[in-house]
Amino acid sequence: MAETSLLEMHDINKSYGGIHALKGVDLDLRVGEVLGLVGENGAGKTTLMKILCGIEKPDSGRIIVGGEEIRIHNPHHAQELGIAMIPQELVLVPEMTVMENIFLGREKTGSVRFLRKNVMMDETKRLLEDLKCSYINPADMVGFLPKADQQLVAIARRILQGGKAFIMDEPTAALTERETRNLFEIISTRLCASGRSVIFISHRLEEVLKISNRICVLRDGNLITVLEAAADMDKKTLIFHMVGGEIKDEFPKIEVKRGKEVLRVEDVTFSTNQGGIVKDINFSVHEGEVVGITGLVGVGKTELGQTLIGVRDLLSGKFFIDDKEVAINSPVKAVELGFGYVSEDRREEGLVLDLQSLHNMTINSLDQVSNRFVLIKSRENKLGEGIAKRLSMKKEFLQMEAQQLSGGNQQKVVVIRQIVSNSRIIIFDEPTKGIDVAAKSEVSRIIGELSREMKAILLLSSEPREVLGISDLIFVLSKDGMEGPYPRGTLDYEQLMAIEFGAHKKV
Amino acid sequence: MFARSRSPFFHSYLGLIGAVVAISVYLSIASPYFLKVANFVNIGNQIAINLIIAVGMTLIITSGGIDLSVGSNVALTGILVALFYLKMPASSTVPMVILGMILGLATGTAIGIINGLIINTLGVPPFIATLGTMGVMRGLALIASNGRVLYGMPKGFESTFAGFIGGIPKPVIVAVVIAIIGVFILGRTTLGRYAKAIGGNERCVRVCGINIERHKITIYAIGGCLASISGLALTSMMNAAEPIAGNFYELDAIAVVVMGGTNLMGGKGTMIGTILGALLLGIVRNGLNIMKVPANYHQLLVGIIILVAVIIGSKRSR
Amino acid sequence: MKTGYVFTFLRKHWGIIATLVGISLFFGLSSQYFFTFYNLLNILNHTTITLILAMGMVFVLASGGIDLSVGSTLGFTGVATALILKAGTPPLLAALCGIGIGALIGAVNGTIIAKFHLQPFIVTLGMLSIVRGLALVFSNGKPIYGFPGIFTTFFAGHVGIPTNIYLTIAIVAFGSIVANKTRFGLYAKSIGGSEASAHICGVNIPLIVILIYVQSGIFASITSFIYMSMMDAAEPLAGLLTEWLEAIAAPIIGGNSLSGGIITIFGTIIGALILATVRSGLNIFGVQPFYQQLFIGLIIIISVIADSIRQRRSRLSRERVVT
The missing domain is CATH 3.40.50.300 (P-loop containing nucleotide triphosphate hydrolases)
Structure with missing residues (x-):
């Protein structure tokens, strides 16, 4: 050569x-x-x-x-x-x-x-x-x-x-x-x-x-x-x-005693953007529990989230909420059932960039700040200020257009939207993608807090440290199917990577 | 902070206000007719007809759509109402006059709903869908009237929009009320918020689980309803219904909306800008009239306004 | 190989061919006047205006755009050429000036669209208003009469059949060659199909877009020559609505798409013939012109809706193949 x-x-x-x-x-x-x-x-x-x-x-x-x-x-x-x-x-x-x-x-x-x-x-x-x-x-x-x-x-x-x-x-x-x-x-x-x-x-x-x-x-x-x-x-x-060698723990997690089962997914099959099919996915999420599903980019995590909120067709399988079978055919229906969704793509799906941050936060809970038709601005402002204070976000940011915020603050806005709207089941798709370290740990702190409020949380992430750090249960999605569940503490970083890359069978 | 994030708006408003004042001053010096009461009534009525439509158009454009059928809507509303009065017995009684106007509003609203349905359920781009309804509604107006101008409306109808209240022409009062409601809807209601959000990022709003279809159809219905109010006012003022009335009204409305600073790509809308835009266009048009510039230049002017405003808008948004 | 080609051609177009044949048979059986030489010639004669405008429009549509200003361009170039003729300019030079004006209008459209990345419909809508205004201003709102015989004979004379039919055949042949035999046709399609792909392959997108609208403007001005020769008058309100709506409808009925990427000249011809046949049939039946307008409007809406459904379905079937 x-x-x-x-x-x-x-x-x-x-x-x-x-x-x-x-x-x-x-x-x-x-x-x-x-x-x-x-x-x-x-x-x-x-x-x-x-x-x-x-x-x-x-x-x-x-x-x-x-x-x-x-x-x-x-x-x-x-x-x-x-x-x-x-x-x-x-x-x-x-x-x-x-x-x-x-x-x-x-x-x-x-x-x-x-x-x-x-x-x-x-x-x-x-x-x-x-x-x-x-x-x-x-x-x-x-x-x-x-x-x-x-x-x-x-x-x-x-x-x-x-x-x-x-x-x-x-x-x-x-x-x-x-x-x-x-x-x-x-x-x-x-x-x-x-x-x-x-x-x-x-x-x-x-x-x-x-x-x-x-x-x-x-x-x-x-x-x-x-x-x-x-x-x-x-x-x-x-x-x-x-x-590499060192792994630092940037994702603190608060222990929460889990409640009753909220969401159960049985034998769900759907297609991926690359044209593949993901078959027979099974898992359930309980109150106060963070279930992490990880895997390489393109393996179908995002598509799973989209199927759950009804923007992607369910090819076969069933969803149960509170042990009752439900059909989710549109986001409108999913939100009615208590789903909240934090998209991986902040700019395309997460935010209305021209709109003020505050208005982005309240977009799917306008019922709370209006009498069905007329907005009550004072109520909206108070709501926003309260939550911003709780999540240590500066009050000035609320009046700024979403596009003027940094990536980290934009992500907070999207997460706050789910808090405001009182979703029971929150799906986070790559919640820390493209944001700096401080914002990362802030977002994972918020996820922890939500689980303390007994929300059921589904975390879809290809960031192994994040999944290991904040999930109570971990599933690994690969092209061979889904492995798991691995309860907290039973996996370390290298083992997780081995499963992701399909090398664990020889380990 | 608050003031800073709003200041670009005030700047562009200042530009519009400045233009209105400057042109008014120039015209009042250059022409003895400008400051006459009759001329003001004339300007006011012209602006009113355009502004009523433009309020609906602002809402539609803010939500990322467009409605080219409003001109035909004006004509069809006028023709159907006129036919109602001409054909029904006892049409000059008050209940029948009111019924006729309700019929007119229903016509316009129905056209708006049809637009909304074609756009939403069939996925046809807004401009092409409303281009189609524009042709069809104009055709219906011609058929229903047999291509003729219809005269002879009842007195009760004529007096609804003709005349003055406290020295102000009635159409102007109607337009002012509608503009105020428009400011309120865009700024202070859930519908206005959804319009901005849908125009800004429809995907995001969909993923949020909001019923986009319902809001969009409502928005087009409001646009259609306002066009028919304009149609009623026009018919009442002229005391006649013409099948070719309202030709190119959609261009006037689009021109004042984009001139006011509403982004044609959706997401950003300003009702106050639209009001100022309508004021400016009305005064300019009147100015051309009293300066003896042929009316034909008006069309040229509207086109230039649209092009310049969208070019400026595209630079601003980038 | 040759029969295979004919077969795929028929399979692609059988729907609209059958529609045209069906409509013709229907009118032919209902009226003895329909299948007369005079009437068929009349249909062709009426097709010419739509078809020449549509030859420009197919390329605009292929690139994913739309040109709403062709009707106004028709009106204005007619007025302008008439004035130039009246000033004593030789007909050939006047016609060249008219074509130049059409090209200039197209160039402005294309430049604004390409340079500012604005939606074609709003740019050409604004231009529609401007150019119509120019037509009204220059003509003072009144028709202009009286042109040299050689001009009207060339564009709407009679040599066996109307000369405008010869001209239309030449322009359609030109359009077909441009669509199938030149880079320009390919690039127009590639811009509408995948602008990103055209970009990475080094296609000069702004230039092609400008040329596409220039071509549309030129064809609109040639149409205006025919129009003014037929009427023996240049009307400032020529091409107000029907003409340009049909220029968009004919390609769409023929299988071109509003979302771009496709050029079918044959389909466009059939689309234009369908519109003219319907109009002629309605005329024979004595249907009022207003109803005709409504009818044509409905055909347009239906064809556009069919196109958007077709697009959605073909996207789905493509995805299914991938799966």
């Missing part, structure tokens, strides 16, 4: 609003290799790749492509340099054919500038044949192809555009085992054999181990190590590097 570098990144630093996301990371990609990139959620993988693709600009550091130092201006520039991103959510035009998608932006035209469809059709066929997928018809509409084939179309497009360094973000998330094998064969025999390289980002460690020549491990924005793939390397070694 050649040892020359296709591209190098040196001493890359990047901060977002006080959070140091990348701390002097170095990375080199050699010609014809597959470089695995692993790390926990928030370790900095995405940021690093965004910088490489020209979506983000680094605060400092050098990028060298083909021996020349380069500043990458925008995604299009990155593409011209041969850096080819294949994102998890594929960016194709669903209404256009395979051929039109592959050639988009580089159509072949004749002397009068007419498209030469036959030429492009032949080239598409050749390209697809090269990728061993000649079964794909170049004249088919992309929107109707299976996900795996869409991915191959995206790869073919990148090859045509002159891609040399392919960045694949969770490429196997939506693929079956056979499709995954097929993809790996294409990567090793078609891409790498012809001098192209691949950066392979995945949470599926066994796949990373199988396909990569070298593996980079990131943790907390640091490059921990670069491992040469070797026969004796296994998941345990990788997890050891990913997790």
